[in-house]
Amino acid sequence: MARACTFNWSSLDRQTLFDLLYLIRANVVGKTMSVDALHNIIIKHLKTYLPIRGKKGKDIEVLPGWVYIGGCYYSDYDREKQKSIELSLYYNKLEKNITLTSRRFNSMCVSFADTILHEIIHMRQYRRRQFKSLPGYASTAEKTKQREEQSYLGDMDEIDAYSFNIACELNAKFYGKDKDIVNYLNKNQNGLRRRSNCWRMYLKAFDHNHNHPIIKKVKKRVLYYLPRAKMGKPYQTKDWISS
Numbered sequence: 030m031a032r033a034c035t036f037n038w039s040s041l042d043r044q045t046l047f048d049l050l051y052l053i054r055a056n057v058v059g060k061t062m063s064v065d066a067l068h069n070i071i072i073k074h075l076k077t078y079l080p081i082r083g084k085k086g087k088d089i090e091v092l093p094g095w096v097y098i099g100g101c102y103y104s105d106y107d108r109e110k111q112k113s114i115e116l117s118l119y120y121n122k123l124e125k126n127i128t129l130t131s132r133r134f135n136s137m138c139v140s141f142a143d144t145i146l147h148e149i150i151h152m153r154q155y156r157r158r159q160f161k162s163l164p165g166y167a168s169t170a171e172k173t174k175q176r177e178e179q180s181y182l183g184d185m186d187e188i189d190a191y192s193f194n195i196a197c198e199l200n201a202k203f204y205g206k207d208k209d210i211v212n213y214l215n216k217n218q219n220g221l222r223r224r225s226n227c228w229r230m231y232l233k234a235f236d237h238n239h240n241h242p243i244i245k246k247v248k249k250r251v252l253y254y255l256p257r258a259k260m261g262k263p264y265q266t267k268d269w270i271s272s
Contacts (some may be wrong), residue, residue: 046146050141
């Protein structure tokens with residue numbers, strides 16, 4: 030069992046994390062089992078390798094047969110050298126049994142890798158500034174839901190973490206072709222029916238306004254992270270995340 034106080038988070042990259050979860054493919058793909066059984070298999074396996082917390086949730090928004098993944102970093106736990114990264118697995122609220130297909134499991138492995146890297150970025154942010162928080166982004170959107178989304182996504186820490194996620198997603202989507210990635214970032218996608226990703230999440234939250242200061246910041250940060258995305262890890266050094 031991995032220990033939080035000595036774990037080297039800098040050793041992880043996107044492919045390594047994908048492969049780590051992929052190890053249990055034969056045990057879960059095509060097998061009909063209870064949601065509880067699947068959840069226990071996944072979390073027990075991951076905790077053998079990573080010092081993480083596990084959480085199970087159910088939501089009507091989760092499509093049947095799918096597992097959605099979320100994460101959270103707790104700076105208070107990290108300051109006390111306790112497990113500070115939490116992995117949340119969400120299942121359909123009405124589903125008691127589940128059968129994972131190969132496609133859904135592969136998608137889950139990608140989401141897992143991106144989630145852990147996202148939280149590692151938050152870990153480094155807080156550790157390097159001695160666990161101090163930064164002022165948030167004050168959205169002026171009229172509707173409550175959009176104001177909440179903008180306040181969350183406009184936070185500088187989230188811009189940084191999501192920008193790496195976007196760089197990874199687009200690097201994979203366009204096979205590392207920077208020119209195609211830049212064209213995609215600059216394209217007006219309002220009204221287009223396309224598969225959701227982190228970039229489209231930002232565009233939707235900020236009304237597809239490419240002149241919005243937050244969208245401009247995200248674009249700039251994504252381009253910064255593109256070389257890192259090709260390596261599959263956000264940092265070249267071990268500073269702050271080697272223990």
